Amino acid sequence: MPGFIGREQHTIDEKGRLMIPARFRRKFLLQGEQGGAPTPAREQVLYVLKADEGCLELYEPSAWGEKERQLLKLSDFNPEERLLTTMIYARLDQAELDRSGRIALSREMLEHAGIDREAVIIGANVKMIVWDPARLDRLLGENKGRFAQLAGRYV
Amino acid sequence: MPGFIGREQHTIDEKGRLMIPARFRRKFLLQGEQGGAPTPAREQVLYVLKADEGCLELYEPSAWGEKERQLLKLSDFNPEERLLTTMIYARLDQAELDRSGRIALSREMLEHAGIDREAVIIGANVKMIVWDPARLDRLLGENKGRFAQLAGRYV
DNA sequence: CCATTTTTTCCCACTTTCCCCCACATTAAA
DNA sequence: TTTAATGTGGGGGAAAGTGGGAAAAAATGG
Known part of the structure; x- marks a missing residue:
């Protein structure tokens, strides 16, 4: 549902706080709303995942729930599946938005x-x-040539 | 549905605002209409994509939705598909029309x-x-000779 | 269990950016 | 020529982003 679209750049301050762009915040602050005001939404939380490529992924709770449903299908007895589960949760964290819309x-x-x-x-x-x-620029630069190829194969 | 047809030239002001021609605007303002007035349509949005050739593409929401449906099919675990996702979303943005029909x-x-x-x-x-x-003139000029060849191959 | 240090987070103030709104220019229609 | 619709430009208020002081909470060490 969220539909986060767009690219923004923000500074991270001394305290390690990252601003979540207002237009993204609006996407999930409206969750509890039905025609009323855009809820201040205390205790708003994001799931933070270290990704393989050397970046971070931020999931809004309902989106993470979707992913989690896939993980719950994994067997608790199969060693490989147990390992995968461990690897993912070891890379996962939770972050609350402060009153200014930032996460630490x-x-x-x-x-x-x-x-x-x-x-x-x-x-x-x-x-x-x-x-x-x-790092992003480098990734995109290095793979510029592959774009047409990949896009052709998948989309 | 939209059917944008025609070529126009507009100035971009100091603030980076680009006017969307009225005749194009009319195409998608009629979306929610059924015989009624051409809805003022608040929150009208366009999807802006950096294209390879060094130009920009503006998609009207339902048209972009078509493409997005394909993107959502891509796996979140396959490295290649993840890369493609990143490359596309890194080039994508969203722009709202202001009350005068411009986007920033x-x-x-x-x-x-x-x-x-x-x-x-x-x-x-x-x-x-x-x-x-x-830039457009240059592209068309440089490739003038190829038209017949390409047209013959594809149409 | 208390005292001290460190971390967290709330809050305020400043700066910058965005966007609403109006005014005018220009073109098209009546 | 009048009237309306479209395109262009900018002032100013509001919102977003940034940084830091200080209270609150948590961690650490006796």
């Missing part, structure tokens, strides 16, 4: 993404993807 | 298209294509 990212998370003072937030419909600007 | 294009977008003060808007049925006038 741990040093670990920031380190994983190689983020220093600036971060790019990409809306990817169901989730937000957070990158160090330089 | 980010500096990034304008830079990508090499647009300064003038922009050509080409209606291409389901989307609009935005070019820097000079």
